[in-house]
Amino acid sequence: MGYLWASESLWSNVLIGALALALLIKSADEVVKRLVGLAEYFDLSTTFMGMTVVSLATSIPEISAHLTASVGILTGTLDYEQSSAIVLGANIGSDVVQQTLILGLVVFFAGGLYFRRYFLLKSLLPMIGTTLMCLILGWNQVYSRLDGLILFGTFFAYTYYLYRDERKFYQRSETVETDPQSVPQSRREAQKYALIALGAMALTVLSANVVLHVTEFVVENTGIAGSLIGVVTLGIASALPELMTAISGIRKKEHGISLGTLIGSNITNPLVAIGGGALLSTYWVPRPLIHWDLPWETISGAILLGMLWFRKGRLGKAGAIYLMFLYFVYLIGRALLFPTDFYY
Numbered sequence: 001m002g003y004l005w006a007s008e009s010l011w012s013n014v015l016i017g018a019l020a021l022a023l024l025i026k027s028a029d030e031v032v033k034r035l036v037g038l039a040e041y042f043d044l045s046t047t048f049m050g051m052t053v054v055s056l057a058t059s060i061p062e063i064s065a066h067l068t069a070s071v072g073i074l075t076g077t078l079d080y081e082q083s084s085a086i087v088l089g090a091n092i093g094s095d096v097v098q099q100t101l102i103l104g105l106v107v108f109f110a111g112g113l114y115f116r117r118y119f120l121l122k123s124l125l126p127m128i129g130t131t132l133m134c135l136i137l138g139w140n141q142v143y144s145r146l147d148g149l150i151l152f153g154t155f156f157a158y159t160y161y162l163y164r165d166e167r168k169f170y171q172r173s174e175t176v177e178t179d180p181q182s183v184p185q186s187r188r189e190a191q192k193y194a195l196i197a198l199g200a201m202a203l204t205v206l207s208a209n210v211v212l213h214v215t216e217f218v219v220e221n222t223g224i225a226g227s228l229i230g231v232v233t234l235g236i237a238s239a240l241p242e243l244m245t246a247i248s249g250i251r252k253k254e255h256g257i258s259l260g261t262l263i264g265s266n267i268t269n270p271l272v273a274i275g276g277g278a279l280l281s282t283y284w285v286p287r288p289l290i291h292w293d294l295p296w297e298t299i300s301g302a303i304l305l306g307m308l309w310f311r312k313g314r315l316g317k318a319g320a321i322y323l324m325f326l327y328f329v330y331l332i333g334r335a336l337l338f339p340t341d342f343y344y
Contacts (some may be wrong), residue, residue: 001301002075002316004317008308010218010221013214013217013218014214014218016210016214017211019104020207020210020211020214021211023203023207024061024064024203024204024211025061027200027201027203027204028057028060028061028200028204028208028259030197031057031200031201032054032057032058032278033182034052034193034194034196034197035054035056035057035197036057036182037052037182038053038194038197039053040182040183040188040195041184041193042167045166046304047259047260048162048163048260049117049164049260050258050259050260050261050262050264051123051162051261051267052159052162052163052265054264055260055261055263055264055267056264056265056268056272057197057266057270058265059265059268059269059272060201060204061204061220062087062090062091062094062269062273063272063273063276064201064204064207065086065090065091065211065273066087066091066273066274066276067276067277067280068278069083069084069086069087069277069281070276070281071280071281073281074280074281080284081225081284081341084283084284084285084286085211085341087273087277087281088274088286091269091270091273092270092293092297095131095265095266095269095297096159096268096293096296096297096326096330098262098265099266099300099301099304100112100300100323100326100327100330101323102262103304104322104323104324105263106258106316107315107316107319107320107323108318108320108321110258111317112315112316112317112320113197113258113259113314113315114313115259115308115313115314115315116313117312119259119313119314120305120308120309122165122276123259123260123263123267124263124305124308125305126267127263128301128302128305130154130254130266130270131270131297131301132268133150133151133154133270134151134270135290135294135295135298137150138150138289138290138294139290141284141285141286141287142282142283142284142288143277143278143283143285144163144278145279146281147275148274148275148276148278148280148282149276150275151270151271151275151278152271152272152275152279154269155223155267155271155272155275155276156273158267158271160211162303185191195204204255209224211231224314228334228335228340230238238302266301272296279343285287286341287338288334288340288341291338292333292334292338293334296334300323304323307319307322
């Protein structure tokens with residue numbers, strides 16, 4: 001396996017990986033900030049902005065990791081099974097973190113949130129459906145290029161549906177009141193924002209490449225399951241942009257962007273990142289992801305939908321604590337029951 005550095009020390013590689021991970025998070029945060037400004041410049045509603053532009057931007061770490069892994073698999077610089085396990089674990093782990101721990105934290109600090117039933121139907125149901133698609137398509141332990149095409153194509157179909165819905169029901173009063181300095185004031189400034197966003201995206205790709213190589217090194221030298229590392233460490237780190245964006249929305253009392261980002265990125269992550277990666281290189285799917293992670297993500301999503309539906313869209317601090325509890329049950333079960341990717 002080719003590395004970007006000469007050191008074979010485990011701790012040196014871990015330090016390099018930690019620095020690359022910090023750069024990945026920082027550059028992804030810059031992408032989010034610039035794309036949010038562009039979305040506001042084009043006068044989009046907060047919910048639509050969260051479900052599409054911001055959710056896509058906050059998924060940059062996952063998308064970059066999958067792009068890097070797929071290119072590495074195709075060129076032979078990354079191991080097919082290890083790289084697949086790492087990026088799939090990070091992707092699915094990030095989704096579970098967002099719909100349990102992070103959503104719970106956001107609701108708890110907000111003192112409670114209200115979800116419109118219409119929002120549940122057009123967001124939570126597709127989120128659960130997306131997870132089921134990943135479970136069914138990956139049941140044979142492979143995401144083929146056809147599977148990737150199905151997932152990637154579903155993203156464009158869903159985005160078109162949201163756009164049509166936005167044009168039909170958009171109300172100008174839903175837009176966010178923001179500091180003018182955070183939003184482009186002219187076409188020239190908008191172009192500048194776009195260039196900065198592209199540069200930050202390039203940094204995420206570079207840092208994701210380093211993180212993937214370091215993680216593969218750790219897997220080879222410790223025997224820890226690649227998907228478990230992805231679920232526990234990369235999954236949490238990849239979800240930080242969504243957390244920061246959601247908290248920012250709560251501070252501005254714009255719950256639409258918070259909820260849209262958290263739910264929307266759980267749709268974007270699998271459809272764009274897994275779908276796009278599988279379309280490029282195909283992926284090997286470890287059994288723990290099929291037998292634990294994806295079913296748990298589906299069940300926790302269904303529990304969230306049931307709680308909101310029967311409580312008429314309201315979620316208080318008690319519900320937030322319950323969501324956070326679900327995450328730790330998931331994590332402990334994963335570590336105890338499925339510590340390795342290879343079992344029969």
